[in-house]
Amino acid sequence: MKLPRSFYEQSTLDVARQLLGKYLVRKHHDGTTVGRIVETEAYVGPEDRACHASRGRTARTKIMFGPGGYAYVYLVYGFHNMLNIVTEAVDFPAAVLIRAVEPVGGVEIMKVRRQTEHLRNLASGPGKLCQAFAIDRKLNGDDLCGKVLYLEDRGEPVSQVVTTPRIGVDYAGPWKDKPWRFLIKDNEFVSKP
DNA sequence: CAAGAGATCATCT
DNA sequence: GATGATCTCTTGA
Numbered sequence: 001m002k003l004p005r006s007f008y009e010q011s012t013l014d015v016a017r018q019l020l021g022k023y024l025v026r027k028h029h030d031g032t033t034v035g036r037i038v039e040t041e042a043y044v045g046p047e048d049r050a051c052h053a054s055r056g057r058t059a060r061t062k063i064m065f066g067p068g069g070y071a072y073v074y075l076v077y078g079f080h081n082m083l084n085i086v087t088e089a090v091d092f093p094a095a096v097l098i099r100a101v102e103p104v105g106g107v108e109i110m111k112v113r114r115q116t117e118h119l120r121n122l123a124s125g126p127g128k129l130c131q132a133f134a135i136d137r138k139l140n141g142d143d144l145c146g147k148v149l150y151l152e153d154r155g156e157p158v159s160q161v162v163t164t165p166r167i168g169v170d171y172a173g174p175w176k177d178k179p180w181r182f183l184i185k186d187n188e189f190v191s192k193p
Numbered sequence: 194c195a196a197g198a199g200a201t202c203a204t205c206t
Numbered sequence: 207g208a209t210g211a212t213c214t215c216t217t218g219a
Contacts, residue, residue, distance in 0.1 A: 041211070050211070060204065078201030080212045097211060127212050137203090168211050191212095198216085206207085 003151045008068030008144070012087040012094040015068075016042040016182050019085070021158035022151050024101055026133040031109050033133050035101025035123055037151075038187045041166045042180040043084070044094045050172035053093030063141050064093035071149060073130075073140040080127030081136045085144065085151075099126045099167075099181070102189040125191040160185035167191070 003022065008015060019040050026033045043051035052074075053061045063072045064086055072084040072095050084095040101123045103110055110122045110132040123129040130136065135149070144150050163179040170176055183190045 043211075052211085055205080058205075074211090075201095075203060076210055077212055078203075078210090082211060084211085099211085125212070166211070171210085194219090196217085198214105200213090200215105202210105204209090206209105 001152050001154070002145070003069075003153060005067070005069045005145055008085060008087050009089060010068075010087070012042045012044045012096060013180065015085070015087045016040045016096045016180070017161060019096060019098070019151070020161060020182055020184050021156055023104065023154055024098065024133070024149075024151055026135065026149050027147060028134050030134065031106050033103075033109055034105030035129070035133070036104050037098060037101050038184045039098075039100035039190045040182045041097040041099055042094070042182075043097065044180070045088075045092060047175075048172070048178075049175045050166060050169040050178075051094065057093070061093060064095050065091055069144045071139050071142040071144060073135060073137050073142075075137060076127075081130035082126045083130055083133075083135050083139075097126060098129060100124045100189055100191045101129055102187070103132070120188060124189050158184055 019037050022037050024035045053064045068087045070086045083098045086095050088094045103122045114132050123132045162183050162185045164181045165177050166181045
């Protein structure tokens with residue numbers, strides 16, 4: 001049920017695709033929050049200029065050079081935390097950004113954290129999702145095979161998957177057009193169609 | 194509803 | 207010193 005290390009050690013595009021329909025579980029002293037993943041993006045290796053690790057191994061990116069199945073959490077724009085799942089083998093830097101989930105458990109906690117009553121606005125975007133699930137940089141490097149933050153397979157197949165270019169990476173030159181964003185078709189909880 | 198501005202800070206040059 | 211893997215609010219039809 002809980003996804004094992006071997007799941008994360010597959011190729012990044014496969015992991016990004018297969019994460020759709022899986023469940024994100026976050027244990028916190030306020031309570032547990034659970035969401036069904038409906039949108040992901042792949043950031044693949046040293047060549048991909050949209051991937052932070054394309055600028056080399058630094059204090060921030062070193063986690064991506066480690067083994068799969070660890071959390072890479074960082075802050076963008078001074079406000080928003082982004083949750084990524086490190087993939088592939090040691091020394092191949094890659095990760096999958098979790099962009100949106102459908103709220104499933106702990107919805108009341110999410111409403112308080114997000115200051116909204118609207119289910120569709122709780123976790124429909126990478127920054128919103130982190131706020132709803134109380135994920136911040138303190139979770140950077142956390143082991144997803146542990147007990148605080150992990151993913152579950154509940155045996156639910158995903159009907160149809162759509163791919164698009166990734167969001168917000170116009171600076172990435174030829175890499176910006178790669179169809180490496182994955183969404184569940186017609187799902188109302190994605191960040192944008 | 195669509196478009197645009199502003200917020201704010203860790204990270205790398 | 208510049209720059210984001212974003213969000214929210216305001217503005218104007």
